[in-house]
Amino acid sequence: MPASALLTRGQLVEISGLQAPIAPSDRWKQDGDKGARDFNGQQGQLIDFTEQTGEWTVATFSADMVSVPESNLRPLTAEDLQDCDIALGPASDTGVMGAELTDSLSQKGYALCKLFIAPEDLTEMVSTADRCVEGGAFSRLPPELETGYLGKDGKGKTLSVDLESSDTADFLRESPLKIFEDAIETVGTLLRPFVEAELGFDIYSRSSTMMSLPFSDDEDLYSAPELENEEAASFLSMMWRAKVMILLNSGPGASTLALTPKAITDQDPVEPQLTILPGMLCIFSMDRYKFACSSDEKALSLSAFFLDAPREYVIDNITGDLTFLTGSISGPSQPKTESVPVVSMGMRYAFGVDEPWKTWVAYAKAGWDTITRHPTARWDPDFYYDPDADQTSGKSYTCHGGFSDGIELFDCRFFDISPAEARGMDPTQRQVLEVSYISLQGAGWSKKSLQAKPANIGVFVGLDKNEWNSIPKDISGGFAASSGANAITANRFNYCMNLKGASMTIDTACSASLVCTHTAKLYLLHKHYDPCEAVLICGVNLSLSPLTYVSGCGAGMHSHLGRCFTYNFSADGYTRGEATASTALKLKPFEREQGEYCVLAGSQVNQDGRSASLTAPNGPAQERCAQAVMKEIGVKPPEIDTTECHGTGTSLGDPIEIGAYRKVMASVPRHEPVVITSSKSNIGHCEGSAGISGFLKCVLLSLYGEATPNCHLNCLNPHLDMSGFPGIITTENLTFRAEASYNGVLSFGFGGTNACATVWGINQMTSRGVGTNKDLYSLFIRKMQDAPPQEVTVVGDDWEDWEMGGPDKDARFNDIFEVELDPDGVVSYWKKDKEVPDMGCPYFLTGTFNDWKYDEMEADASVPGLFYATIRITANVEEEFQIVADKEPKMTFHPSSRTSMKSSAVRGPEETKRENCWCIRGIKGERYRVEFYRSDTGAATVSWLREA
Incomplete structure (x- = not known):
């Protein structure tokens, strides 16, 4: 930009000598051209110079942009700006402005600033405040706090405003309040680089903006509330950090600010009193001055405090009886039923997820979606796939599913199985052997120890089909009978590991593995004659034959879109997934210090009986099953944090399930909603292993104290009856309300067998929990942070005379305090006298x-x-x-x-x-x-x- 010879950008000028009215530009104001008018006598700031026309663009104090010939501009002098110290304009140099503001605070302790604000914005801001008054948003502060916020003898109605809060009304967000908020932020930005070096403090943060109006004839309408100790402590803590106050007048009247020095010095009180005109603000040092603000007419004030950094404290050592720290667990207590802890887990899902921590990361952090196109290693997808397939085509209208890698791999030697026999074994048997052994070893047994001494451990395997027998293969000799028999799937593990407990394969369709869980629990509890030392539960599902897809599509059960769109408006059926998952349970006291995960609090199984059809889900039966579990545990619906629903993504099943569960959860009022999740949106419907997969997910939810999001959920299925349902179907993570939680799983077979189970556990994995991984230092700090505020002693009308327990305002670097934390969470402080060091002399x-x-x-x-x-x-x-x-x-x-x-x-x-x-x-x-x-x-x- 070419420079003018007489004037410079950012200079303050007065417009004079214009022969005709001129129209302002709309480059700054967004409401467009206001029409030509007389700008003679108006003052403003130079923005830029146009050499071709010889004109300057001037930003006036009334927020107009006008182009004025250089000959009609007069530079302002100090005499012209006697009513202010600094003008904060759009072309002001931030470094210069910051230095001048800081210098004024250093020399005088205050600065009067003129803003560039349109009169109509001031008028609209006052109208907005009046609307808030009419809406009952304004209130009165406790009388003890009025001196701090409104000054000596200050009275009025106030409203604290935070534009970032979702509770702030839209009309307030859209008002000119944003202009004033920006002005306050600008002052803080200008001061921040200079005040630490020059004034000895840092602008670390700021308080919320407070709007205040003096009482007119309505003081009787605003009763003064009593000052609560928590509010007094919060106020005093803030005021101890308050270094600069900023006071802005929105009009319509002028306000008078009287500043009285706090310290007795050679400096007299500021005379005359400062007049803050509409559209001006004053900043002053809280360390140097007390203030009083008044107005002879209506004047809307906006104020805020700039706060120094909070003081930091270091805890050197912690002594005494601290057992109450580690024993403190928030949330529901462990159920009174006999303790059946979950002691180990094993899993093998798609994408190589074969450990609990991987499973958690996949569910909670990675937005896990295991569905892919049918792999050619299984069959030729193009041969069996036709997007327009119908019941008579003999083809599948979907070509997607969830598939585990490496199911053809098997360490037969470890299980003492010959390669010849392994070659013809059903892959589901291989998966059960390997994944179940992970849980067996996690429960404390190994193959070597069991060969020397067998254990009475029960094995229960859930599956719902045998696809291996439908695949052509050459199995000769004595292996043919056992290679694909469903009973052998469970029995083989007992045989290989030398386990003497009950062994059975259960097929109730989709609920099979959760029915296994309930059955295994009953075997543990039935301990009078031949008690089990432990039980192993495993669920398995593999897609070995394309014919299952063909038959499922023939029945219209599969999703045309290739995903489980659980609870989504596009739900049109389920997508199949593969999974093998296992767990081990024992009957013993729960000991999280020994690495135990959680407790199986309760489980139940029932049947639909004669319902709408053989395969139609039955809401009342599902409702009874869920209620039976809660009766077994002895809890009410509000104590349940999360429910891992069956949620296959079918147009019929999902609404029936939600309807039944809504009746269960809505039977007792609750403050927080129950979280509804479904792993099928991540891994597809794993059929025979769906129940155990949902169960293990509940174990992880308890361990991490957090609910995981549902995938593929954009818009709720309109058939879901969510009216009056205290439930939330999440699309993002949600932390639990306490360290302990109840999390349940629902699983329903298409033949009508329903199963439900609930686990109780403690957050052992994150910093929010009180697991054994947390040290005493962290627990102590947390207790101090959660402690009730220190007692405030209100002494007189001046808040600076108040006293509060704990380190006081004048606490200095290296001061030492002894702290006592009692079991009730109350913190007490005593200042420890320091030994006076040898300071030397001279x-x-x-x-x-x-x-x-x-x-x-x-x-x-x-x-x-x-x-x-x-x-x-x-x-x-x-x-x-x-x-x-x-x-x-x-x-x-x-x-x-x-x-x-x-x-x-x-x-x-x-x-x-x-x-x-x-x-x-x-x-x-x-x-x-x-x-x-x-x-x-x-x-x-x-x-x-x-x-x-």
């Missing part, structure tokens, strides 16, 4: 100005403990110095690093490097008086002041 100044020799400092005659000396800036632009007692290097006072900040903490006396020094920047020949003050308690401060 004191000497050493640094670059005297080649690191020693210049003795003089003792001040009027202030005990104050010593001073003079530094003269030599050829260097800056001089470094330290203070040394007794000319002994081991008695050096210094900052933690090289710094020019007077607020830096003084370290020592101790030996240190010369790099750890204070630095004075100045001009050659300038003299600075350096002062060193030591208190009777051993505290020390260092400051310097340029001498005239």
Whole structure:
């Protein structure tokens, strides 16, 4: 941009001598052209210069953009701006503005700023506030807090506003309040780079904006509430950090701000009182001034505090009886039923997910979707697939499913099976052997130990079909009978591992493996004659033949879209998935310290009986099954956190299931909704192993204290009856309300056999839990953070006289407090007196100005403990110095690093490097008086002041 010879960008000017009205530009204002009018006498800021026309674009204080010839612009002088210190315009240099604001705060303790705001925005803001008043949004503060927020003798109605909050009304978000919020943020941005070095504090954060209106004739309508201790503690903690207050006047009247110095100094109270006109703001130092704000007419004020960084505390050591820390678990307690802990898990899903932690990451973090096109390693998908297939085509209208890798692999030697026999074995038997052994070993048994001493362990395998027998193959000799028999699928594991407990394969269709879980639990509890030491449950499902897809499509059960769109509007059937999963249960006290996962709290199985049809789901039967589990445990519906539903993604089954479960959950009012999940949206419908897969997912939910999202859910199925249902179907993770939780699983067979189970467990895996992996330090810190606020003693009308337990406002670096935490969570503090160190004497100044020799400092005659000396800036632009007692290097006072900040903490006396020094920047020949003050308690401060 070419520069003008007379004026510069950002300069403040006055428009004069225009012969005719001119129309403003709409480049800044978004409401368009307001029409031509007279701008003579208006003031503003230069934005840019157009060399071709010789005109400047001027931003006026009334927020218009006008193009004015340079000859009609007069630079403003100090006399023209007597009503303010700084104008914050769109072309202002941020570095210059920040430095000027900081300098004004340093010199005077306040700054009056003029904003560029349209009069109509001011009027609309007041109208918005009036609308809030009419809507009952304004209220009155407790009288004790009015002095802090509204100033001495301040009274009025107030409203705290946060534009980021979802509770804020839309009309307030869309009002000019955003302009004022931006102005407050801008002031903080301008100050932040300068205040730490110049004023000794940091703008760490800011308070919410408070709107306030003085009472007119409506004071009787606003009753003053009583001050609660929690509110008083929060207020006092904030005010101790408040360093700068910003007060903005939106009009329509002017307001008067009286600032009274807090300290008795040579400086008189600010006279005359500051007048804040509409569209102006004032910032002032909370450390230097108390304030009083008044108005003779209606004036809407907006205010906020800039806060210093919160103080940091370090806990050195923790002693005493801390057993109440580790024993504290929030949430429902362990059920009173006999304890049946889940002691191990094994799994083999698609994508190589074969460990619990992988399964959790897949469900909770990776948006797991295992569905792929039919692999050619199984069959030729193109031969059996026709997107337009019908009941008579003999083909499948889907070509997608979930498939596990490596089912052709098998370590037959480990199980003492010959290669000849293994060659003809049903792959489901291989999977059951390998995955069940993982759970067996996790439960404490190995093949070697069992060969020496058999164990009475029951094995229960759930599957719902035998596809191996429908595949042509050459199986000769005595292996033919056992190679594909369903009974052998369970019996073979007992045989190979030398287990003497019950062994059975159960087929109730999709609920088979959860029925196995319930049956296994009954065998554990039936301990009077031949008790089981443990039970193993395994569910298996493999897609070995394309004919199952053909028959499923012939019945219209499969999804045309190739996914389980559980609860989604596009649900049109399920997609098949492969999975082999296992777990081991014992009958013993639950010990999470021993690595046990959770407790099988309850399980039940029932049947639909004669319903609409043989395969139609029955809502009342499902309802009874879920209620029976809760009766067994002795809990009410509000105690259930998550339910892993059957949720196949069928247009008939999903609404019936949700309808039945809604009746169960809505029978007792609850504060938080139950979370509804379904693993079938991730891994497809695993049929015979669907129940155990859902069960193990519930175990993981308990371990991590978190519900996982459902996949492929964009819009709820309109047939789902969610009215009055205290449930939420999630599309993202959701943490549980407490450390302990109940999580249930539902599974229904298409022949009418329903199974339900619920686990109780504790969050052992994340920092939110109280697992054994958390140390006492973390638990102690958490208890302190959750402790009730310290007691506030309100002394008088001035909040600065109030007292609060714990470290007070004047607590300094290296102060030590003893802290006591009692079992009720109450924290008490006692300040520990520090031993006064040997500070030495006399004191000497050493640094670059005297080649690191020693210049003795003089003792001040009027202030005990104050010593001073003079530094003269030599050829260097800056001089470094330290203070040394007794000319002994081991008695050096210094900052933690090289710094020019007077607020830096003084370290020592101790030996240190010369790099750890204070630095004075100045001009050659300038003299600075350096002062060193030591208190009777051993505290020390260092400051310097340029001498005239």
